[in-house]
Amino acid sequence: MLSDILTASVIASAIRLATPYIFAGMGETFGQRSGVLNLGVDGIMLLGAFAAYYAVLETGSLLFGVMAALATGMLMGLVMAFVSVTLQAEQGISGIGLYLFGLGLSDMLYQRLVGTPVHVDGFPRVDIPVLTDLPVLGEIFFNHNFLVYVAFASVPLSAFVLTRTTFGLKIRAVGQNPEAADAMGVNVARIRYFTVIIGGAFSGIAGASLSIALVNFFQGNLTAGKGFIAVALVYFGAWRPYWVMAGTLLFSTVDALQLQIKTLENALNLDIPNELAVMAPYVVTLVALIFASKGVEKPTALTKPFERGE
Amino acid sequence: MSDQSSKPVVPKRIQAVQMNGIVKRFPGVLAVDHVDFELNSGEVHALLGENGAGKSTLMKILYGLYNLDDGEIVINGNPTSMRSPNHAIQAGIGMIHQHFMLVPSLTVAENIALGMRSSRGMLLDLDVVSARIRELSELYGLEVQPEAPIWQLAVGEQQRVEILRALYREASLLILDEPTAVLTPQEVDDLFRILGQMRDDGHSLVFISHKLHEVLAISNRITVLRDGRLVDTIPADTATKQLLAQMMVGREVVMRYEHAARESGESRLKLDSVSALSNRGDLGLRQVTLDVRAGEIVGVAGVSGNGQHELAQVIAGLRPSAEGKVWLEGQDVTSSSPAKLNTLGLSHIPEERMLDGIVKDFSVAENLVLQDFARKPYAWGMFLRFGMIARKCKQYIREYEIKTPSHETPTKSLSGGNIQKLVLARELSRQPRVLIAAQPTRGVDIGATEYIHHRLLEARDSGTAILLISEDLDEILALADRIVVMYEGQIVGEVSREDADVGTLGLMMAGATVAKAPNISENVIK
Ligand SMILES: Nc1ncnc2c1ncn2[C@@H]1O[C@H](COP(=O)(O)OP(=O)(O)OP(=O)(O)O)[C@@H](O)[C@H]1O
Ligand SMILES: [Mg+2]
Numbered sequence: 001m002l003s004d005i006l007t008a009s010v011i012a013s014a015i016r017l018a019t020p021y022i023f024a025g026m027g028e029t030f031g032q033r034s035g036v037l038n039l040g041v042d043g044i045m046l047l048g049a050f051a052a053y054y055a056v057l058e059t060g061s062l063l064f065g066v067m068a069a070l071a072t073g074m075l076m077g078l079v080m081a082f083v084s085v086t087l088q089a090e091q092g093i094s095g096i097g098l099y100l101f102g103l104g105l106s107d108m109l110y111q112r113l114v115g116t117p118v119h120v121d122g123f124p125r126v127d128i129p130v131l132t133d134l135p136v137l138g139e140i141f142f143n144h145n146f147l148v149y150v151a152f153a154s155v156p157l158s159a160f161v162l163t164r165t166t167f168g169l170k171i172r173a174v175g176q177n178p179e180a181a182d183a184m185g186v187n188v189a190r191i192r193y194f195t196v197i198i199g200g201a202f203s204g205i206a207g208a209s210l211s212i213a214l215v216n217f218f219q220g221n222l223t224a225g226k227g228f229i230a231v232a233l234v235y236f237g238a239w240r241p242y243w244v245m246a247g248t249l250l251f252s253t254v255d256a257l258q259l260q261i262k263t264l265e266n267a268l269n270l271d272i273p274n275e276l277a278v279m280a281p282y283v284v285t286l287v288a289l290i291f292a293s294k295g296v297e298k299p300t301a302l303t304k305p306f307e308r309g310e
Numbered sequence: 311m312s313d314q315s316s317k318p319v320v321p322k323r324i325q326a327v328q329m330n331g332i333v334k335r336f337p338g339v340l341a342v343d344h345v346d347f348e349l350n351s352g353e354v355h356a357l358l359g360e361n362g363a364g365k366s367t368l369m370k371i372l373y374g375l376y377n378l379d380d381g382e383i384v385i386n387g388n389p390t391s392m393r394s395p396n397h398a399i400q401a402g403i404g405m406i407h408q409h410f411m412l413v414p415s416l417t418v419a420e421n422i423a424l425g426m427r428s429s430r431g432m433l434l435d436l437d438v439v440s441a442r443i444r445e446l447s448e449l450y451g452l453e454v455q456p457e458a459p460i461w462q463l464a465v466g467e468q469q470r471v472e473i474l475r476a477l478y479r480e481a482s483l484l485i486l487d488e489p490t491a492v493l494t495p496q497e498v499d500d501l502f503r504i505l506g507q508m509r510d511d512g513h514s515l516v517f518i519s520h521k522l523h524e525v526l527a528i529s530n531r532i533t534v535l536r537d538g539r540l541v542d543t544i545p546a547d548t549a550t551k552q553l554l555a556q557m558m559v560g561r562e563v564v565m566r567y568e569h570a571a572r573e574s575g576e577s578r579l580k581l582d583s584v585s586a587l588s589n590r591g592d593l594g595l596r597q598v599t600l601d602v603r604a605g606e607i608v609g610v611a612g613v614s615g616n617g618q619h620e621l622a623q624v625i626a627g628l629r630p631s632a633e634g635k636v637w638l639e640g641q642d643v644t645s646s647s648p649a650k651l652n653t654l655g656l657s658h659i660p661e662e663r664m665l666d667g668i669v670k671d672f673s674v675a676e677n678l679v680l681q682d683f684a685r686k687p688y689a690w691g692m693f694l695r696f697g698m699i700a701r702k703c704k705q706y707i708r709e710y711e712i713k714t715p716s717h718e719t720p721t722k723s724l725s726g727g728n729i730q731k732l733v734l735a736r737e738l739s740r741q742p743r744v745l746i747a748a749q750p751t752r753g754v755d756i757g758a759t760e761y762i763h764h765r766l767l768e769a770r771d772s773g774t775a776i777l778l779i780s781e782d783l784d785e786i787l788a789l790a791d792r793i794v795v796m797y798e799g800q801i802v803g804e805v806s807r808e809d810a811d812v813g814t815l816g817l818m819m820a821g822a823t824v825a826k827a828p829n830i831s832e833n834v835i836k
Pocket of ligand 1: 336337339340341359360361362363364365366367368408713714715722723724725726727728753755
């Protein structure tokens with residue numbers, strides 16, 4: 001019976017749906033590990049999504065699209081870093097400000113520059129010889145667009161950077177005890193600039209993964225709050241790339257399932273109110289991750305600006 | 311194995327340092343006022359002074375943590391600016407801070423590798439780091455586990471990590487800001503051996519301490535500061551304790567107290583075979599039975615990390631007990647919340663004052679009323695009475711001689727010893743029924759130690775039951791009516807004041823079985 005519900009196509013679509021969350025979540029993990037909470041992820045995603053969409057619309061080049069998203073994201077990251085690290089503003093508030101800015105600006109630019117909904121040719125599915133043709137597995141794992149693979153590759157990469165490199169060690173130290181890191185000669189502000197800008201780049205590409213890979217168009221508030229969910233997934237995933245990925249997959253699987261609510265109802269012989277179904281991914285992920293993240297220590301300096309003694 | 315592979319750290323870089331006419335101002339305080347300080351290679355130079363005299367500030371200037379307002383730093387004849395710790399580290403300066411600078415969630419090796427160039431470029435080389443740590447720890451007899459996370463280590467071990475880190479970075483000048491405050495006598499001996507070895511290798515060392523005998527034992531020269539000004543620099547062999555105390559405080563200090571024998575009253579605090587887990591997850595406290603009566607001071611002696619920390623925390627409601635019962639004035643308070651214990655009249659002077667004693671970012675006044683702000687006389691229903699709070703706080707600041715520009719100053723900018731005085735003022739002024747005092751004079755200057763000791767005895771005489779946990783045997787011998795000794799989480803012996811002597815206590819602390827010690831009451835060891 002489970003196989004009736006969890007069909008290969010549901011799992012494959014769950015994997016696709018996870019892409020923007022995974023990008024945004026990895027980026028946010030870097031920032032939060034170093035002590036900066038960026039609530040503006042969703043705004044950056046919107047701007048990144050628009051930039052990618054517009055670049056592809058104008059030039060037809062997917063490479064340009066990706067570059068535009070990356071550049072926009074990094075620029076927004078720089079703004080966030082300046083406000084929260086240099087000006088030491090309250091992080092929650094400045095993140096919300098960044099979100100509203102991105103929401104408004106992306107919509108305005110879209111109205112001015114495009115106006116009517118036009119589809120673009122986004123990233124096509126990649127055909128991998130042999131693998132794509134495998135029964136079931138081929139459909140689930142080897143039938144996606146390029147950015148999906150990049151997203152999942154970024155997870156081990158992020159984990160590797162955080163745990164195995166000198167840069168990652170500095171990030172972790174700065175997020176736990178910036179005074180100690182500073183006393184050991186680590187430039188706390190510089191590390192935080194790096195992580196927030198990296199986070200911005202990830203958010204930008206997260207937006208692009210929507211507008212030029214998943215849906216291939218743009219509209220106002222295209223992300224519909226996905227960036228905020230990514231922030232929550234980072235919290236509940238306890239700031240660890242693999243856990244964040246696991247939480248994201250759980251979320252997107254339930255999401256993919258509820259999109260097929262009719263099939264589900266038939267299979268289980270139930271009548272599920274639509275509202276409940278829409279809530280399901282949030283509730284299930286929340287519960288699962290609350291249990292999973294028990295007893296994990298969060299970066300103790302999260303949201304705290306650092307300033308030396310005087 | 312150690313002849314070729316493990317080379318000792320032989321620094322050559324810093325031969326001489328002069329700090330000339332150093333001035334440092336903070337809002338409302340002239341912390342350092344035209345101070346000259348000099349240090350040569352192969353020398354231990356001690357820095358003495360009361361709490362808030364400016365010792366840490368002067369050294370943080372040398373380490374680049376504070377920028378100086380006036381004056382110059384000259385290294386090997388060249389004027390040098392120290393704009394950040396990075397500059398100081400490049401110049402070969404290391405500092406072990408009064409409050410350790412370690413990242414608790416990281417391992418020993420990670421803490422030492424932090425900020426260092428890796429032999430593998432961008433990749434961490436923790437195995438290489440660990441190997442070098444092992445080499446150095448063998449060479450200097452500093453025992454540590456490179457893979458252990460910091461939060462699992464006792465303070466003494468954490469300090470070893472700090473020293474290893476300085477050695478690892480090949481610092482040729484090492485500043486030690488009150489390194490012995492948290493160490494046991496044995497550990498101090500070890501530290502002095504290591505410092506001696508480092509001096510002989512050509513390191514220059516700055517040693518800050520409030521313990522005069524230590525300063526006399528280790529240093530070549532001694533500089534005394536008072537209120538941010540230089541009193542004098544003298545060679546150690548011309549110094550005596552009296553002279554130094556006189557120079558620091560400006561008056562004579564007598565460390566001898568009236569300790570009138572006193573009938574102890576009813577039982578106030580009772581522990582019945584209490585056990586508790588330590589941070590590492592093993593049984594840090596094992597079957598401890600204890601009775602503290604009104605009007606007596608029970609001293610808990612023992613080498614740090616033998617369960618004293620867990621004992622204090624279990625009583626104060628900060629750590630759950632695994633088994634056994636705690637009674638406060640006949641009421642079962644096992645695993646009660648600190649708030650409840652508070653209202654029942656329990657006060658706690660915690661060992662980790664920066665962590666458990668204060669809220670760093672609160673003002674002095676806010677910290678002084680931290681537990682009682684919602685009660686009379688500080689509150690009127692749901693309203694705070696700021697006038698009353700200010701008045702009371704000013705009184706405490708005066709009485710306990712807390713050095714602070716005002717009661718509104720953020721607490722984190724006070725000197726270490728003054729933070730301790732603040733915690734004491736708060737806890738003692740509540741006139742508690744039971745007081746747990748863990749290392750109450752750690753990091754406190756001699757004048758203030760004398761004052762605190764008087765206060766503790768006063769509290770005892772007015773009927774408070776006091777559990778005094780201290781690694782300073784002199785302090786315990788001076789204050790306690792009864793002494794229990796802890797070893798590996800257990801109480802291994804009890805001695806009354808009259809029968810106590812340093813020899814037997816020392817043996818018991820080192821784990822010698824109690825058969826030798828004649829004064830064990832039956833209820834402790836069954
Ligand atoms: N970051 C700071 N901001 C404001 N005032 C400070 C700061 N650091 C120190 N002070 C003030 O400067 C004075 C000297 O402090 P310092 O920490 O140097 O004293 P200390 O001699 O090390 O004392 P202790 O023995 O208690 O550690 C104190 O009055 C303290 O309140
Ligand atoms: Mg100090």
